[in-house]
Amino acid sequence: MSSIASPAAGSRVVVARGPRPQSLTAGRIGLYCFILVTAVYFLAPLYVMLMTSFKSMDEIRLGNIFNLPQHFTLQPWIDAWLHACTGLNCTGISVGFTNSVIITVPSVILSIAAGAINGYALSFWKPRGANVLFAILLLGAFVPYQAFLYPLVRVYSTLGLFNTLTNIITVHIIFGLPVMTLLFRNFYAGIPMELFKAARVDGAGFWRTFFSVMLPMSTPIIIVAVILQATNIWNDFLFGLVFAGRENLPMTVQLNNIVNSTQGERAYNVDMAATILTALVPLAIYFFSGRWFVRGIAAGAVKG
């Protein structure tokens, strides 16, 4: 106890000194319980999927979905990657993985590039009607994608680009533009105007200022943008289904085909393995981006 306690014998008056004592209140305990339950609730499906994917079909038929596998096997994973059938093709989900990479990489790079240039131009060059332009662009983020499907199909078939790689990539760029522009515009709005003025006095033009001054400062927001766009585009199903074409179906669409087109007995273990494989890329992004991911959520929150 404190050496400078109250002289009054018997009455235990504690002098307030130093850090305030921590106490475990009922509210705290309730909060922890809630967090625990929530975590179990969300992790349980993942656990079941993982366990199922390592079991043989014989073991799955016993129905003990929470049990650990008795005979651990990787065969379902190999089947899912290389041999699972979508209709008549039995080449596994690896084809979809390759397609998704081919679609995602250029879409992410180009949509971020377009958003960065847009945001830069809107923040610093302030062209006439910049705010109106920006408002219209943002409006695009709030219109349901379904409303665009038919018109876009018509446009692309008229151009002779329907169901090509160009088709799906440009669609991703167009629909990524509003949020990317918003993200970069807000980021550049926080950079002092004087920096831009200094570059102009130094004789740097539109592109020189962008590439030499602004872009090198944009690393934090570019990371956020990559997280947002990579997960969004990888997870996309609707656009992939409609615009990618049979040759370029992304992993998500291929997964759906594998799971839904099986004849006869359902290979649950293969389905689970294929699903986890598909989810692995966004999962890895979430895990490795750490604090950047939180910023991404905060920045993405504005999109509503």
Next chain:
Amino acid sequence: MIATSTKPVAPAATETAMPPAVALSPDEASVSIRDLVIQYGALTVLDRMSLNVGKGEFLVLLGPSGCGKSTLLNAIAGLLDIADGEIWIAGKNVTWEEPKDRGIGMVFQSYALYPRMTIEQNMSFGLKISGLPKSEVAERVAKAAKMLRLEQLLKRRPSELSGGQRQRVAIGRALVRNVDVFLFDEPLSNLDAQLRAELRVEIKQLHQDLGNTMIYVTHDQIEAMTLANRIAVMKGGIIQQLDTPEVIYNRPANRFVAGFIGSPAMSFLTGTVEGGAAPRFSANGLTVPLDRYDFDSTASGQLEATLGARPEHIIVGNPASGTDDGRWLWLDGKVRLLEPTGADTIVWTELAGQPLTIRVTADQKLKVGEQFHFALDLTRLSLFNAGTGVRL
């Protein structure tokens, strides 16, 4: 009130060593602003302003925030669209030129260094864009770095530098451009008091060494007084007075300038002025003889007026020490409040029922509530028309 273009003042106290305080013709000016109009939407910030800055002159634009001083500087730099008028730099009409083609270098309040470049890259960025050969770029950067004592810092990033060093780099970036005119936009406002004083001296030294034309925006009157050859005191987009620091301080053109310049501020007494053979100012039982006052205008009859007295132009002591041929007007008052500032103490008292401040040295032992004697210097008073604020 509207003393827009160079005012041909011809009072006795206009003796300056450095460039002319007299009217400059636009042709011999280094920077010439002609009928400049700047508008933000419907708001007119500057209305038909004209201003000539001489070659090698250090002009300070001084005023409270929102007076249009930074706007004017940005317009000279070409960073702002103007509505009307012309801007000439070094005899060339640059109204439609890009900032880089105007022959200016600019230093900003927030330093505005490129954060991802080293100090060397920061200073050479503009030169590289202009396509100068590498050897020439290196030579100019080295020269500027030597001048500003930045040689040891060339490989560092701006974030590794202190505020004072960053601002020196920003000055260096303007320096390497080899331009005729330097523009400073409140360059010292982000620094602490000590660094500000140091860098102020450096800028003054730089001006003496280089002899370039410099236009310097600030709201700090100490900076203005110490650096300027001429000060343009601005308010509401209008130049209130354009003159040497001495004239601005001693003969403020209007009440705004008088109140804005000087710290602690000038005390003002309202009353009436009577002209004629023996002019005098009277307020509330106080009568101040004005036969030693140098009138700008010949006032006759009675006029509502404001009398201004600077705290440092009032002495405290004993009337027995004399009136020095009527230069001193002895009065007495009661100490209301004391503000010790170290070297000096500011004494608050009342005169004719109106507050008055006096600056005394710290060794004057005055106590609050004490009666004491003080004397106004009748040769250094300022009188303004109470209605228009213009100096009488």
